[in-house]
Amino acid sequence: MNSILLVIGWPQIVLIVVIVLILFGGKKLPELMKGLGKGMKEFKDATKELNDDNKEDK
Numbered sequence: 001m002n003s004i005l006l007v008i009g010w011p012q013i014v015l016i017v018v019i020v021l022i023l024f025g026g027k028k029l030p031e032l033m034k035g036l037g038k039g040m041k042e043f044k045d046a047t048k049e050l051n052d053d054n055k056e057d058k
Contacts, residue, residue, distance in 0.1 A: 024032060 020032070021029065
Protein backbone atom coordinates (compact mmCIF):
# COMPACT_ATOMS: atom_id res chain seq x y z
CA MET A 1 0.00 0.00 0.00
CA ASN A 2 2.84 2.44 0.78
CA SER A 3 4.44 1.80 -2.61
CA ILE A 4 1.37 3.27 -4.30
CA LEU A 5 1.95 6.57 -2.50
CA LEU A 6 5.55 6.73 -3.70
CA VAL A 7 4.58 6.60 -7.37
CA ILE A 8 3.63 10.22 -8.02
CA GLY A 9 4.48 11.51 -11.45
CA TRP A 10 3.95 14.77 -13.30
CA PRO A 11 0.36 13.98 -14.33
CA GLN A 12 -0.62 13.46 -10.69
CA ILE A 13 1.16 16.65 -9.61
CA VAL A 14 -0.63 18.65 -12.33
CA LEU A 15 -3.95 17.16 -11.24
CA ILE A 16 -3.29 18.12 -7.62
CA VAL A 17 -2.40 21.70 -8.64
CA VAL A 18 -5.59 21.99 -10.72
CA ILE A 19 -7.70 20.72 -7.82
CA VAL A 20 -6.04 23.19 -5.43
CA LEU A 21 -6.68 26.04 -7.88
CA ILE A 22 -10.33 25.05 -8.18
CA LEU A 23 -10.79 24.74 -4.41
CA PHE A 24 -8.92 27.84 -3.27
CA GLY A 25 -8.79 30.09 -6.32
CA GLY A 26 -5.87 32.06 -7.70
CA LYS A 27 -6.00 34.83 -5.09
CA LYS A 28 -5.54 32.50 -2.12
CA LEU A 29 -2.83 30.36 -3.76
CA PRO A 30 0.19 32.64 -3.05
CA GLU A 31 -0.76 32.75 0.63
CA LEU A 32 -1.04 28.95 0.72
CA MET A 33 2.33 28.51 -0.98
CA LYS A 34 3.95 30.95 1.45
CA GLY A 35 2.60 28.94 4.37
CA LEU A 36 3.74 25.69 2.75
CA GLY A 37 7.21 27.13 2.23
CA LYS A 38 7.44 28.21 5.86
CA GLY A 39 6.31 24.78 7.01
CA MET A 40 8.85 23.02 4.81
CA LYS A 41 11.63 25.29 6.09
CA GLU A 42 10.69 24.60 9.70
CA PHE A 43 10.60 20.86 9.02
CA LYS A 44 13.99 21.00 7.30
CA ASP A 45 15.49 22.99 10.18
CA ALA A 46 14.08 20.55 12.74
CA THR A 47 15.45 17.50 10.91
CA LYS A 48 18.85 19.19 10.56
CA GLU A 49 18.84 19.95 14.27
CA LEU A 50 17.99 16.32 15.08
CA ASN A 51 20.78 15.08 12.80
CA ASP A 52 23.25 17.45 14.47
CA ASP A 53 22.17 16.20 17.91
CA ASN A 54 22.64 12.58 16.81
CA LYS A 55 26.15 13.33 15.52
CA GLU A 56 27.07 14.94 18.85
CA ASP A 57 25.86 11.85 20.75
CA LYS A 58 28.19 9.55 18.82
